[in-house]
Amino acid sequence: MLVKNFKDISFSSFEALVDILSDCTDSFLVLLDVENNSVFISEQAGAIFDLPGKKFHHATDILLRLVAKEDQSLFSNELDDVISGKKDNFNLNYRALTKSHNSTWVNLRGKIVCFGEEKKSILVGRIEIIDDIIQLDDVSKLPTEVQLRKDFDKVYKQKEKLSGFIMKIDVDKMGEINERHGTRVGDFILSMISDSVKRSIKNFGVAYKINSDEFICMNLKGATAVDASLFYQNLKRSLAEAEQRIDYEEVFTVSAGAVAFFKDSVQLDDLLKKANFTVSVAKEKGGNNLSMFNATDYSKHQRDLKLQEKLRLAIKNNYEGFQIFYQPVVDAKNIYLDSDKTITNVIGAEGLMRYSCPEFGVVSPEEFIPILEKTGLIIPVSRWLFKTGFKQCWEWNKVQKDFHLSLNLSYIQVKKSDILTDVQMALMNSGVKPENITLELTESGYMDDIHELETLVHSFNKLGLKVDIDDFGTGYSNLRYLQYLNAYTLKLDYSFVHKATGGDQGDSYVIKHITQMAHELNLKVCMEGIEVAEDIDKLKVYDPDKFQGFYFGRPCTADQFREKYIRSDVRFDR
Structure with missing residues (x-):
């Protein structure tokens, strides 16, 4: 970073010169x-902005108060970068009060300069009102986001309730194009896409360039969702013609998300958030398509964002709201410990993560676990799960020494964390015997890399831990790899088992032979989803090793589980 240093010029002399030039x-x-966090500003600025004078202290606080709320975060971040020395220049368009x-839209541009022997750091710059200047992107020559906001605000002040659409367009896999061919080719493709956007938007609205590979198209004159769709189809045809002109040396596509509105007093920032969400939906569907805004999906998205923040706070607050519920696992070959069949032979439990908070109540694992995985929060939460679960198993082993606890591993957790170290630390700190964990x-997460799964299982086995393959029978199941895994138990998914107990002869036949094959490979078999006594009678003929399901007990808290299922190591009369 090159900072100019005028060591022969005092700051006071330079300030006097600037006062004259004002x-x-x-x-x-x-x-x-x-x-010193002080500022000198042209006296004329006081006629427009509420300033304490042309020289004042507490400069950053006062300047920030003069920035519109929507732009304060951006302004503050840019200024912090200059003050901290990360950047030596400042160039920002923002709304000033x-x-x-x-x-009113202004541009603040400046550069750090050092004065005198003491190298006093001064941001030298100017503020220019740009409300009447059309802001154009240097490459595409399309209006920028600054102009988008000015245009929207102008119409909104006139009508307040607007009809039309806003569409966000995002170039698919632009990063890959730049990586393969370089930014020069990437810029050439962007210019072609910009030209196609300009041609296609005619009669439909106005196009703007807002980021390196993103565009906004806006109509505030009553256009409908149908018009938005027609515009997108025109754009795709124009892009296809552009590809043909370069003999298909590069193929490029765009995804789009559109929000239509009718006589609505909606704010631009809300529309942009909705458009941003909607284009992400289009990309999740594979890209190269248009998605129209769906209020139900957006409400779920907003709920997910709120829940994500709650989960972050819960982790920060010592995992407040997280619990482990325990569901009993029963010895299928010796279900009861007494002749009256009143004492179930519970040999272990599966620990299941639960979360609740005052705002959302009890949240389903199907809802909060994907959020944890998507954000990476699953890593600290899983460490808490190991720590808490292993310690609980150690406590129960004081009473029932062979009792074992099963805990689920997330594929994301395995891929993104040092899982072996996390497990070793939990074992060491809890004191639990590894053979009881x-x-x-x-299986589904590892179908593309069976060798990775084999290595992982082997590493756990070296620590003395058992490994079960969960939800076997859902999706694609690779029977061949089982002989190499050295897993302990094959858990047949409850949906798979239900079909068999419901009379599906095909699934019954498959379960029979999977169980037989597993036993020949020295694997135990656990059948999940046992809900009624008749299920036991139907499944016993297949000779399973373990049962799990609501018939034996629903997941419950540690205290409830201790009271209902933990038994002392004593013999019962049979």
């Missing part, structure tokens, strides 16, 4: 003393 320009000259409490892996 009368020679329509811009407002600014000198920000970084160390005037004395009449209206907002079982880790459950779901």
Whole structure:
């Protein structure tokens, strides 16, 4: 970072010169003393903005108060980068608040300069009102986001309730194009896409360039969702013609998300958030398509964002709201410990993560676990799960020494964390015997890399842990790899088992032979989803080793489980 140093010029002399020059320009000259947090600004600025004078202290706080709320975060971050020394220049368009409490677009541009022997750091710059200047992107020559906001605000002030659409367009896999061919080719393709957007938007609205590979198309004149769809189809045809002109040396596509509105007093930032969400839906569907805004999906998305923040706070607050519920696992070959069949032979439990909070109540694992995995929060939560679960098993082993606990491993957790170290630490800190802990892996996550799964299972086995293959029978099941895994138990998914107990002869036949094959490979078999006594009678003929399901007990808290299922190591009369 090259910072100019005028060691022979004192700051006071330069300030006096700037004061004179202030009368020679329509811009407002600014000198920000970084160390003392003081500022000098052209006296004329006081006629438009509510300033305490042309020189004042607490500069950053006062300047920030003059920035519109929507732009304060951006302004603050940019200024912090300059003050901290990360950047030596400042160039930002933002909305400033005037004395009449209206907002006007301004540009603040400046550079860090050092003065005198003491190398006093000063941000030397100017503020220019740009409300009447059309802001164009340098490459595409399309209006920028600044112009988008100005255009929207102008119409909104006239009508307040608007009809039309806003569409966000995002170039698919632009990063890959730049990586393969370089940014020069990437810029050439962007210019072609920009030209196609310009041609296609005619009669439909106005196009804007907002980021390196993103566009916004806006119509505030009553256009409908049908019009938005027609525009997108025109754009795709134009892009296809562009590809043909370069003999298909590169194929490029765009995804789009559109939000239509009718006589709505909606704000631009809300529309942009909805458009951003909707284009992400289009990309999740494979890209190269248009998605229209769906209020139900967006409500779920907003709920997910709120829940995500709650989960972050819960982790920060010592995992507040997280619990482990325990579901009994029963010895299928010796279900009861007494002749009256009143004492179930519970040999272990599966620990299941639960979460609740005052705002959302009890949240389903099907809802919060995907959020944990998507955000990476599954890693700290799983460490808590190991720590808590292993310690609980150690406590129960004082009473029932062979009792074992099974815990699920997330594929994301395995891929993104040092899982072996996490498990070793939990074992060491809890004191539990490794042979009493079982880790459950779901087969589907590893179908593309069976060798990775083999290595992982082997590493756990070396620690003395057992490994179960969970949810076997869902989706694609690779029977061949089972002989190499050295897993302990094959858990047949409850949906698979239900079909067999419901009379499906095909699934009954498959379960019979999977169980037989598993036993020949020295694997135990656990059948999940046992809900009624008749299920036991139907499944016993297949000679399973373990049962699990609501018939034997629903997941419950540690205290409830201790009271209902933990038994002392004593013999019962049979």
